[in-house]
Amino acid sequence: MKKFIIIAFTCFLATAAFSQSAIQGRVIDKNSQEPLELAYVRWSNTKQGVVTNKQGYFTLNTTTAETDAALIITFIGFATKEVKAAGNSPIVVEMEKGPISLQEVVITPQSTAASFHTISKIDLNLQPVRSAQDILRTVPGLFIGQHQGGGKAEQIFLRGFDIDHGTDINVTVDGLPVNMVSHAHGQGYADLHFLIPELTGNVDYGKGPYYTQYGNLGTAGYVSMNTVNSLDKSTVKLEGGQFNTMRALAMIDLLSKRQKQKGTNAYVASEFLYSDGPFESPQHFKRFNLFGKFNTQLNNSNKLTLIASTLNSNWDASGQIPERAVKSGQIDRFGYIDNTEGGYTNRTNASAQLTSYLSPNTTWENQAFYSNYNFNLHSNFTFFLNDPVNGDQIRQREGRNIAGYHSKLSHESTLGSWNLQSLYGAGFRLDQTRNTELSHTIDRNTVLDYNQLGNIRETNAFAYADQSIEKNRWRFNVGARFDHFNFHYNDKLSNDQLPDQQKVIVSPKLNVQYTLNTKTQLYVKTGKGFHSNDARVVVFNRGYDILPAAYGADLGVLLKPTRNLLVNVAAWYLYLQQEFVYVGDEGVVEPSGKTRRIGIDVSARYQFNNWLFADANVNLAKPRSVEEPKGENYIPLAPTFTSTGGLNWQLKNGLNGSLRYRYMHDRAANEDKSVIAKGYTVTDLSLNYTKKKYEVGLAIENLFNVKWNETQFDTESRLKDEPDPVSEIHFTPGTPFFARMKLAVFF
Incomplete structure (x- = not known):
């Protein structure tokens, strides 16, 4: 494993322009030697830092002010590690399991790209x-x-x-x-x-x-x-x-x-x-x-x-x-x-x-x-x-x-x-x-x-x-997904074999986040998704309602108002071209028309001291059928208010x-x-x-x-x-x- 790390760093130095004003390293689990993705690395005299990638690697810029500073590495579920960096030589940081500390969670453009994580x-x-x-x-x-x-x-x-x-x-x-x-x-x-x-x-x-x-x-x-x-x-x-x-x-x-x-x-x-x-x-x-x-x-x-x-x-x-x-x-x-x-x-x-x-x-x-x-x-x-x-x-x-x-x-x-x-x-x-x-x-x-x-x-x-x-406080995420489906059903109760059905759908996504400071981040998420219908229904209906789309948007904020409190609030909207309801004794997926949902999600995590933690989640939703008159447009069994915590x-x-x-x-x-x-x-x-x-x-x-x-x-x-x-x-x-x-x- 150590040989692999040395060779990997050698390749890194040969293929990338190594800056004299940056230090590079890798964070791994000491017990398993597995890389730790999303570990947070910063200098001891600042709150701003970077997160490790899939392989546990990081690159952290240095200035004159960091010449005598130490590296602080934190990761949820592991003990915080302080390392003195020597020159520009790449370092390997081995982390050990330890207590949870919300104090070490910092809001940055990088680290909160996976805030739910x-x-x-x-x-x-x-x-x-x-x-x-x-x-x-x-x-x-x-x-x-x-x-x-x-x-x-x-x-x-x-x-x-x-x-x-x-x-x-x-x-x-x-x-x-x-x-x-x-x-x-x-x-x-x-x-x-x-x-x-x-x-x-x-x-x-x-x-x-x-x-x-x-x-x-x-x-x-x-x-x-x-x-x-x-x-x-x-x-x-x-x-x-x-x-x-x-x-x-x-x-x-x-x-x-x-x-x-x-x-x-x-x-x-x-x-x-x-x-x-x-x-x-x-x-x-x-x-x-x-x-x-x-x-x-x-x-x-x-x-x-x-x-x-x-x-x-x-x-x-x-x-x-x-x-x-x-x-x-x-x-x-x-x-x-x-x-x-x-x-x-x-x-x-x-x-x-x-x-x-x-x-x-x-x-x-x-x-x-x-x-x-x-x-x-x-x-x-x-x-x-x-x-x-x-x-x-x-x-x-x-x-x-x-x-x-x-x-x-x-x-x-x-x-x-x-x-x-x-x-x-x-x-x-x-x-x-x-x-x-x-x-x-x-x-x-x-x-x-x-x-x-x-x-x-x-x-x-x-x-x-x-x-x-990503640049400074801004982070833009854009993506698209292409899906092709083919549905075949061989009905053993009928002599009539219906032709296969095919469908293609493209799902674009656009997400934007802006980090005001180490305590506040705003984000907007938008995208198109889908859920497929049952193949039996698709074939019998000759391809009708194969891949109804869903269009959604989130407007949210991630807050760290105190050292021991982390809060996420999001207002959201979701529109479905076709709602599906399973009818068990008839063996069909029943189309129920267009639906619209709006809601608010609130999640909070608080640490009282080094051994006592509290959490609460509050979720509000207003699910409605679009095509039915008011008073007859409720979606059966759809939750409207839930909360968990402890x-x-x-x-x-x-x-x-x-x-x-x-x-x-x-x-x-x-x-x-x-x-x-x-x-x-x-x-x-x-x-x-x-x-x-x-x-x-x-x-x-x-x-x-x-x-x-x-x-x-x-x-x-x-x-x-x-x-x-x-x-x-x-x-x-x-x-x-x-x-x-x-x-x-x-x-």
């Missing part, structure tokens, strides 16, 4: 994460809800969207797409359960359609997660709690410290979870995960990363229950009308990424990935509405292969006094399903009728270019934990707001005692045992022997007071 790093280091879903909750304003047995992908809410299971949010892990296009249960279905939460290294996110790297489904925003490249220590963890809940986790570092110093890391991790849940009919929810990651420095300029993982999960469920059945005493809140719901899913992933360091300012990343996926879900939304004798249970099933490739080139340069950052990318994604099915069943065994059965092939080829130009503490004696809340306001459940989905406030508590060799902890969900509904729908249904159908709220009850203990051993 800074907030995310703070949250991920402080907030307890018990599941992959908790990782999604670190995105300010993002809510999730589970409504079938724990094994199904969660319902997602963000920026005035009921995103269903992923229709309007682009989700990736290690560059691997999580969303399933043209899925048997809903467009963009994003099942994140294959991610072991303790392996999460960072969470990058952005709201709105302003980011060239994230195409399809990225209308409300994107969430990009990456697993750690190396383990600080091996871990075995056991957890147990109410409702017959148990979890076992093992994360094993496979290589020696000497091999890590040479730039090679490898580890495996495995997770098993079982829970019956709080329901009268036990869920019997079982999930098994196995994950492995290997990365090594092939030579002086190439790094290889290999990832493999597999998920297997199955569960029973009680589904959504009607309010009238609970009010009449027919069932309890945790009872059931049909307890034969449930399903299974498995997913196996493989990824290979080659990162080439062409120079200290140029990085070329090439990634190929593959996923094999199987899904089987039984649901009953309407009970006996359509079939008074056998009931309305449906089965949604598919097998799927996903293959893709993504090439990305990033380069930094100068043009006169302007700093340039260029990003170019291209790739493709191929989804092929077999026997995508919607059928009418009894007791999960007998098929009465097939409503849909066929094979889907959907291809998305893309290319994008992104250019950032206190987090990390004492030097090993005591740490958090007290957190999440709040969702009442919202319309139908178009005229005559039916209301009730809001809720839920509080969670986490307490841990962490030492070098072990950790014990207690986690309590719903500390005050409030009655709340996790997911709610205005559904027409009929119970057994009811003469007429009834349309009302059907809900999945939220988890009551739920405590579980954990013991972890580190070695």
Whole structure:
């Protein structure tokens, strides 16, 4: 590794004009020898500085005033490092994990180009994460809800969207797409359960359609997660709690410290979870995960990363229950009308990424990935509405292969006094399903009728270019993305095979930021995005409404009014050419017309002292249908007011934990707001005692045992022997007071 650093610097000096008034260096993680991107480097006698690039390199100008000054290097989650620079020789700075300090967060044109990344790093280091879903909750304003047995992908809410299971949010892990296009249960279905939460290294996110790297489904925003490249220590963890809940986790570092110093890391991790849940009919929810990651420095300029993982999960469920059945005493809140719901899913992933360091300012990343996926879900939304004798249970099933490739080139340069950052990318994604099915069943065994059965092939080829130009206080970002789609559907229930449909869309982006000083920065973001329709709908409709566009704008400010307070405020607007609503029992994605959303997002992070932190997020939205008359233009289940926040503490004696809340306001459940989905406030508590060799902890969900509904729908249904159908709220009850203990051993 040291040889690689020396050679890289030699190349740097040979290809760039080395100024006697600048010092150059590289910042890396001491433990893993991995480069640290976005570390902040400044002189000790000034607040202005620079950030490191993808390879951890930086160039910092010097003046006579800095002759005797030291370098100060800060990075969220690492101890601040002070280095005395000797002459003009390049330096290597090794950072060690350390306490969080908001005092070291400085607003500059460079560092706040990724301001959300800074907030995310703070949250991920402080907030307890018990599941992959908790990782999604670190995105300010993002809510999730589970409504079938724990094994199904969660319902997602963000920026005035009921995103269903992923229709309007682009989700990736290690560059691997999580969303399933043209899925048997809903467009963009994003099942994140294959991610072991303790392996999460960072969470990058952005709201709105302003980011060239994230195409399809990225209308409300994107969430990009990456697993750690190396383990600080091996871990075995056991957890147990109410409702017959148990979890076992093992994360094993496979290589020696000497091999890590040479730039090679490898580890495996495995997770098993079982829970019956709080329901009268036990869920019997079982999930098994196995994950492995290997990365090594092939030579002086190439790094290889290999990832493999597999998920297997199955569960029973009680589904959504009607309010009238609970009010009449027919069932309890945790009872059931049909307890034969449930399903299974498995997913196996493989990824290979080659990162080439062409120079200290140029990085070329090439990634190929593959996923094999199987899904089987039984649901009953309407009970006996359509079939008074056998009931309305449906089965949604598919097998799927996903293959893709993504090439990305990033380069930094100068043009006169302007700093340039260029990003170019291209790739493709191929989804092929077999026997995508919607059928009418009894007791999960007998098929009465097939409503849909066929094979889907959907291809998305893309290319994008992104250019950032920075000078003094100004930073301009302009980009464009090109996407080509081909949709094919082989309908096995019909002799008529419809032709493939194709569509191209171009999505421009323009973002501007202005940094007033080290305490204030203003920004404007604008862009066009899109979400694709289900391939079955596209082919049947002969290409109508294939890629409806989304147009958005943000006007925001990033503030650091005091040393210990960081605030982000943004007013935003989003217009969709076509809203999509999934109709589960009909197996279609239903167009709902043009929509418009406006809102305000506020996020604040505050540090009281060296061990106590507070955070709060407030999100307001006004989602409306454009084409409907006033009073009948509400978007069902779209959130209008949400808030999350809490206190987090990390004492030097090993005591740490958090007290957190999440709040969702009442919202319309139908178009005229005559039916209301009730809001809720839920509080969670986490307490841990962490030492070098072990950790014990207690986690309590719903500390005050409030009655709340996790997911709610205005559904027409009929119970057994009811003469007429009834349309009302059907809900999945939220988890009551739920405590579980954990013991972890580190070695």
